[in-house]
Structures are given as structure tokens and as C-alpha cells.
Amino acid sequence: MASTTTADPHDPAATQSLTPARRRFVSVVLGAIGAAIAAIVGVPLAAFFALPALRRAERRWLEVGSIAEFAEGQIAKVLAKPLAAQVWPYETRQVALYVLNQGGGKFALYHIHCTHVGCPVRWNAPAGRFFSPCHGGVFDRDGRVVAGPPPRPLDRYEYKVDKGVLYAGRVYRVNEKLEFAGWHHA
Amino acid sequence: MAPRLTAVLDWLQERLGTREQFTRFLDRRLPVGTTWWHTLGSAALFLILLQTVTGFFLAFYYVPSPEHAYDSLTYIQNEIPFGRFVRGLHYWGASFVVVVVFLHLLRVFVMGAYKYPREMSWIVGVAIFLVVMLFGFTGYLLPWDQKAYWATVVGTHIAGTAPVIGEYLWRILQGGVEVGARTLGRFYAAHVLILPAILYGLILVHLSMVIYQGIAPTPRGPLARIRKEDYTRLYEESKGRGETFFEHLLRDAVVAFVLVAALVLVSATATVPMEEVADPTDTQYVPRPEWYFFFLFELLWRFPGEWIPVATFWIPLAAVLLLFLLPFYDRTTGRHPLRRPVASGAGAGALALIAVLTYQGATAPLPPREGAAMPQEATALPPALAKGAAVYEAQGCSACHVLKGTGTAAGPDLTRVGARRDEPWLKRFIKNPSAVQPRSAMPPYGDLAEDELDALGKYLASLR
The missing domain is CATH 2.102.10.10 (Rieske [2Fe-2S] iron-sulphur domain)
Structure with missing residues (x-):
């Protein structure tokens, strides 16, 4: 079944490019991208949710x-x-x-x-x-x-x-x- | 099976492996001694699904704004076919969920099912319980009647008593400086979007854990104790002799049917309480919480002044932490309640305390409505006593004292005060309570006219 010419996704050899250093690199980049997305979307949403509630001096006479x-x-x-x-x-x-x-x-x-x-x-x-x-x-x-x-x-x-x-x-x-x-x- | 259906199933099987998945889920074996008590989890899930469905439908007509919320609910109740019934299902169903989720928690506690290897199931389960309480709190405001409005004023006020973050929490919950349109919007969004997403996420995790670990065995026989070394072997042995989940589903179905029957019966016969539309300017309203918050209402009596956060924050926080961390401080191997007397005793004690507080909250007398006749008809009294009764009413004594079941029980019940104290003592006490009893919390009534004090003293002394 395992052929030398076609890549088999279940072949453990296929994951050999993932050295510990590379895993660390991918994890860090994934984390950074995730945090950036969360911040870009999250900060405006948090402000949208909380700031109207915390606004000062809303009361008029x-x-x-x-x-x-x-x-x-x-x-x-x-x-x-x-x-x-x-x-x-x-x-x-x-x-x-x-x-x-x-x-x-x-x-x-x-x-x-x-x-x-x-x-x-x-x-x-x-x-x-x-x-x-x-x-x-x-x-x-x-x-x-x-x-x-x-x-x-x-x-x-x-x-x-x-x-x-x-x-x-x-x-x-x-x-x-x-x-x-x-x-x-x- | 019809050949066409078989063909469809085969088609799915080829692409998704459905048959193995179903077999693995339905035909998995349960340990020996799985009982009717083990249906409470599925009953809770079933009721939550039912709440979701009835909630979907209520959302077709409900409008979350102070101008329209009350009217839209009146419309649902009075104009829409089955409107009263559907709202009833959701309203009474909420109490069913609280009760069944709590009983499920209790079952797991009593059977020691939170122990190795199910600690995480317990923690997620406690989180589900708290989310269910939040559903109750947020859903309560939505009808925008007096009860809803004032319960939320009190609820957000209580959040405001939390140390440090209280003020922010208060305003974030209210969405502003008062309970109003933005509060309603927030509570609505939480109730129909955010909390359901969180709840179903937690339920997914909770169920995955039950399927992964298998249901906890009844604490009998060799599995009455849990030791890491031989747990897996004993559990597998027990499963070898047990029935399948598919068979257990029969019990689940029967319980679900009984619950639906009960809920339908209640919804079809009982009217959902609906008070006047919310009026933030009403100063005659007497706020009282829903029954599952009675314990907190009563707890507030015990912690006045600077002690308030003990009742509103520290005790609830301690209770929640004790619940969450239960599997980590109860590290005994015994699972039968009698084999872990400390945990069982503490649990039973907490339960008794909640029961007593809930009972007291449920039976607490109400202060009289303005202009309402006193419990003891003033006209039926001889003139000498009638004047005292009038002074009693005018001076607002019932704001702190109960008389024949009416009033607020801040101070002693005065229904039979004449049997305990004579007239001179009563008069001296009313004039300056702390001079007679140094620890008395009653404010002095030295500003009372002499003839009024005489009349009041005579009247109170006549109460035997």
C-alpha cells in the first residue's frame, strides 16, 4: 500500500518535518495571530459593551x-x-x-x-x-x-x-x- | 427495513461511518445498578431543550424594550392562540429546570460520582448550574412588570455591594445609571444569545465526558470505594454485566414523558403571574424575589450595615468555590454517603440551611399596603383602643413589626405583646428603647405626643 512516489497522510514519515523547534515556531505564530484577531475584534466589542454603561454625567437637570x-x-x-x-x-x-x-x-x-x-x-x-x-x-x-x-x-x-x-x-x-x-x- | 431507507443508510455509512458511531453511542454498556436516579441528567437536558424551543417561539412576538416588552407579553398571553400555554411552558419550565438540575447535582453528590476520574465532569456541572441560575436572573426582567423591574433593581444593587469591582459590575449590568432600556437589552441578549451559547458549550463538554468516562457506578459492592489502582478493572467488570445505554434510554424517556405531562398540566391550569407594568416611580411596591433566591433575601437579614457583602458576596463566593473544589478536598476513597461523614454532614447542613432560609422567605409576612385596613379591624375596637390602633398604623410600626401576620419581621412580633409586657413598660420602651434594653435596634419615638403614646401603650398591652 505505502508507495514511495505518492504521499500518504497516515505515514509517520510525513510528519518528520515537524521538529520540536518548528512546532514551537508554528505555535508562537498561531498564538500571535490568534491574539491579534482577538484584540482587533475584542477591544471594540468590549468598549461597545461597557463604555455606554460607564459614561459619566449622563443625567441632565x-x-x-x-x-x-x-x-x-x-x-x-x-x-x-x-x-x-x-x-x-x-x-x-x-x-x-x-x-x-x-x-x-x-x-x-x-x-x-x-x-x-x-x-x-x-x-x-x-x-x-x-x-x-x-x-x-x-x-x-x-x-x-x-x-x-x-x-x-x-x-x-x-x-x-x-x-x-x-x-x-x-x-x-x-x-x-x-x-x-x-x-x-x- | 425498507430497501430505500437501507440504501440511504448505506450511503451515509460509506461517507460518515454512521453505523459505528451510533453503535458506539447507543450500545455502550453501563455499569451494574444504573437506576432511575441516573435519569436526572438526561431529564435536565430534556427540560433545557424544551426551554430552548419554547424560547425560540416566544422570541417571535416578544419585543425587548421598556415601551413594548410588557405589551408584547400581554399580547402573547391574551391574543395569540396557545399564547398563555406556551408562555406557561417557558415560565414554569424554568422552575422545573432549576429543581431538576439541583436534584441532579444532589444525586451526584450523594453517590460520590464526582470522584476519580470524573472531577472535571463535576466542575463543568457546577458551571452549568450557575449558568442556569443566570438564566433565571436575566429571564426574570424580560416581562417588564413591577416584579421584574424591582427584582432587577435589587439584583443589580446586590451586585454593586461586591468589594472593589461592585460599582463597575453594577453599572455594567444596568448598562447605565438606572435599570432601563439598556438593562433590558443586555439581559435579553444574555438570556437568548450569550447564555445559551455558553450553556450548550458546557453541556457538550459535560456529555463528552460522560461518554468518555462512562456513567459513574452506583456506590455499591466493589465500586463503593474508588482506588486508582483497581478502578478501571472493576468498572470494566461491572460494565460486562450491565445493560446498554439503549435500554437505559427507556427510563430516560419515561421520566421525560412524566415531566412533560406535569409541565403541560401546570401550564394549562395555572396562570403565569403578571403584575402591573414596571413603574420606577412607585414607592408603594414591595419587592420579593423568585423562590430560588429566597435564601439570599433571608440571608440579608442577618448581615446589616457594613456586613452586607458577607451575605451578598463572601458567602455566595465561598459556596461556589466549595462546590467547584469539592473533588479536590474530599479525597476519601469511600463513595457511599455514610463512608464520608464530613462531606455528607456538610452537604446535609448546607441543604438544611438553604431549606430553612427558603421556607422563611416563602412565609415572610408582607408590610401592609397603604390605606389598607389593619388586620384587627379598628372599628371593632372600643374607642380607647381604636385610637392606639390608629397610632400604630400612622406611625408605621408595621414597617418593623408583625401583627397578626401583617408587617415586616425586623423587630419582635407584637401579636401577643400584651401577654409579655405591661402598659408602663411598653410606653417607656417606645419612648427610648435603648434606655430600657441597651441592645435594642428600635429607633426612639420621643417625638410622639403624650396622648398618642398613652393610646399606643394601652392598645399594645391589650394584645394578648
Whole structure:
């Protein structure tokens, strides 16, 4: 069967050109080409996947309402709308937040998600406290944790007042002393 | 056999060697004592195939965008012939998969089938189990109803509590700063494209390993212990006396049929829960996870404040690593569960813990809806007590206390608190809990008006 004139692929002699050095050479080139292909395709795909999620300052200012609507010392739940016309994906078509008029032109605007695992907190006016429906987190009117597992006070929106209208901006975290402790998702 | 069919088979045989391949696959011998328990793997595969097929069909009508997802599902359920049924198959089928895959894992654990030479089959199997859980997590968002939305807010929030990478993980999962259109797109792509590709890749490897090594023998007789020196000889001997895979397929088929019958029955009779369309501005919603994440929901109770990552990250990580590495730290030769008491004890303990947490999650009382009547009808109470009941409700006591099955069990159940404490004690406690019990987690209610405190104390003392 084995002929000296025709090459037989099953003939072990046919693989003799593959010396260890040559095997190493082919492996290195194969690896390099593979890595190059993975990088050329992979880097744009990774950026495509991750960068929109990590983009900063995506939030536009939200119109919360006229400051006259917020009685001093009271907490109100507000549905705020973005100022600029929204383009897809309409992430912030309508945002619920709690507004506390602290008096003297000062406000506290709270994110509605509990800082524990994100359940929506309810404002209970007679009790003067926010309650989470999941693991018993309780916050006072200043957003401080008074009971339960939340690790930090309620997150807040930066705000500005312009011509008597209250606007909400980016979300930030505060520490136990209610001082700025970093932007949320920044 | 019809001559024409024989001709076709011959044609294929000449080109692909089909006959030998089929014989090698179907007529391979199994070890003695292959039982009904050994059908769980094929049952899991069968259910996964069924999920794939029903998923294909749901994708014809489902639209993954916040504007249309809910409506497209309502359309599937209400307008399309068999729509409710097909969605039911996929919805209930998901729980079937979780249960059967878990039982399969349990079977392999109990029979010590993860030992030499099947360590890799175990590792790939654990990976399959995790991918199945990811299917549950991503598929859960797709209906875009309240339950879906809030479960995902909580789920991504939990991912965000991971040390160091948490923040990035959170945003990558959400695709932005909030759960929204991009989250839905991501979860959809993962659920219908990426995870299936990974799952079937893993299944291919898993099955190749089962065919290459043969199914693990039942831990009885000489094969109740595994020693490298004589394993191959004993296994071949056992196979010499065993039945063929083709015969075992009968059991697989019966189980598959029973599962389909059960699934059809459930899908035809039970309504798939569908809540209102997702509303990110709703602050009255009470998020609760799907039953197979109850253990995590309950675990969160035990680790407050700075301990949160223990429940959300370290314990799950440790559990996953313990599962993956099981064949490497359980190096005993015994395969019968009684011959490896440490592994069996730890496994049984973990299982009992998960069962208890799942039970607690399933029976956890819910906080009252706003404006809903208190469990004890205030009108049926004498005026003196009615006022206290009103204070109880207004002050949001049920946010932390359970009363006759309603409320959140953060603090003690107050259904019979009057039998334990008298009125003066209760009043002192409410005013400043930590002055009465230094370790109490209850916030002080010193701002309560005197008459309200009186009424509340009277009311609570009356609860016996």
C-alpha cells in the first residue's frame, strides 16, 4: 500500500518535518495571530459593551417644580421631568424623588431607593420616617439611618434653584454626618 | 427495513461511518445498578431543550424594550392562540429546570460520582448550574412588570455591594445609571444569545465526558470505594454485566414523558403571574424575589450595615468555590454517603440551611399596603383602643413589626405583646428603647405626643 512516489497522510514519515523547534515556531505564530484577531475584534466589542454603561454625567437637570409648592419642613414625593427633550433610551423620562424643604432656601432631595439593596422607601408623614418594605430599613426626615441594615443615609440629588424653580441633578452619597461622600455611579 | 431507507443508510455509512458511531453511542454498556436516579441528567437536558424551543417561539412576538416588552407579553398571553400555554411552558419550565438540575447535582453528590476520574465532569456541572441560575436572573426582567423591574433593581444593587469591582459590575449590568432600556437589552441578549451559547458549550463538554468516562457506578459492592489502582478493572467488570445505554434510554424517556405531562398540566391550569407594568416611580411596591433566591433575601437579614457583602458576596463566593473544589478536598476513597461523614454532614447542613432560609422567605409576612385596613379591624375596637390602633398604623410600626401576620419581621412580633409586657413598660420602651434594653435596634419615638403614646401603650398591652 505505502508507495514511495505518492504521499500518504497516515505515514509517520510525513510528519518528520515537524521538529520540536518548528512546532514551537508554528505555535508562537498561531498564538500571535490568534491574539491579534482577538484584540482587533475584542477591544471594540468590549468598549461597545461597557463604555455606554460607564459614561459619566449622563443625567441632565430634572425640573422638580416651583419652590412655592414645597412647604417648609415638609417632605413631598415629586415626579420630576428632564428639561431637555429625551432621546432614546429615555432613561429619565420621569424620576420620582422626595423633596424636603429645610427652610432658608435649602432643600434635600432624596433618591427613592433604599441604600441597603434598593427597595423603594415610603415616606410616612405621621411617623416622620422613611420605611423600606424589604429588610426593615428606617430613615429619618434627614435621610439618616435610624434602624435596620442600610449601610448609609439615603442618597441625594444635587440641586439648584433658578427663578424660583427647583432642579435636580446628579445623585450623590452622604456619610453619617450627611456630608458629601462621592457621586453615585460616577 | 425498507430497501430505500437501507440504501440511504448505506450511503451515509460509506461517507460518515454512521453505523459505528451510533453503535458506539447507543450500545455502550453501563455499569451494574444504573437506576432511575441516573435519569436526572438526561431529564435536565430534556427540560433545557424544551426551554430552548419554547424560547425560540416566544422570541417571535416578544419585543425587548421598556415601551413594548410588557405589551408584547400581554399580547402573547391574551391574543395569540396557545399564547398563555406556551408562555406557561417557558415560565414554569424554568422552575422545573432549576429543581431538576439541583436534584441532579444532589444525586451526584450523594453517590460520590464526582470522584476519580470524573472531577472535571463535576466542575463543568457546577458551571452549568450557575449558568442556569443566570438564566433565571436575566429571564426574570424580560416581562417588564413591577416584579421584574424591582427584582432587577435589587439584583443589580446586590451586585454593586461586591468589594472593589461592585460599582463597575453594577453599572455594567444596568448598562447605565438606572435599570432601563439598556438593562433590558443586555439581559435579553444574555438570556437568548450569550447564555445559551455558553450553556450548550458546557453541556457538550459535560456529555463528552460522560461518554468518555462512562456513567459513574452506583456506590455499591466493589465500586463503593474508588482506588486508582483497581478502578478501571472493576468498572470494566461491572460494565460486562450491565445493560446498554439503549435500554437505559427507556427510563430516560419515561421520566421525560412524566415531566412533560406535569409541565403541560401546570401550564394549562395555572396562570403565569403578571403584575402591573414596571413603574420606577412607585414607592408603594414591595419587592420579593423568585423562590430560588429566597435564601439570599433571608440571608440579608442577618448581615446589616457594613456586613452586607458577607451575605451578598463572601458567602455566595465561598459556596461556589466549595462546590467547584469539592473533588479536590474530599479525597476519601469511600463513595457511599455514610463512608464520608464530613462531606455528607456538610452537604446535609448546607441543604438544611438553604431549606430553612427558603421556607422563611416563602412565609415572610408582607408590610401592609397603604390605606389598607389593619388586620384587627379598628372599628371593632372600643374607642380607647381604636385610637392606639390608629397610632400604630400612622406611625408605621408595621414597617418593623408583625401583627397578626401583617408587617415586616425586623423587630419582635407584637401579636401577643400584651401577654409579655405591661402598659408602663411598653410606653417607656417606645419612648427610648435603648434606655430600657441597651441592645435594642428600635429607633426612639420621643417625638410622639403624650396622648398618642398613652393610646399606643394601652392598645399594645391589650394584645394578648
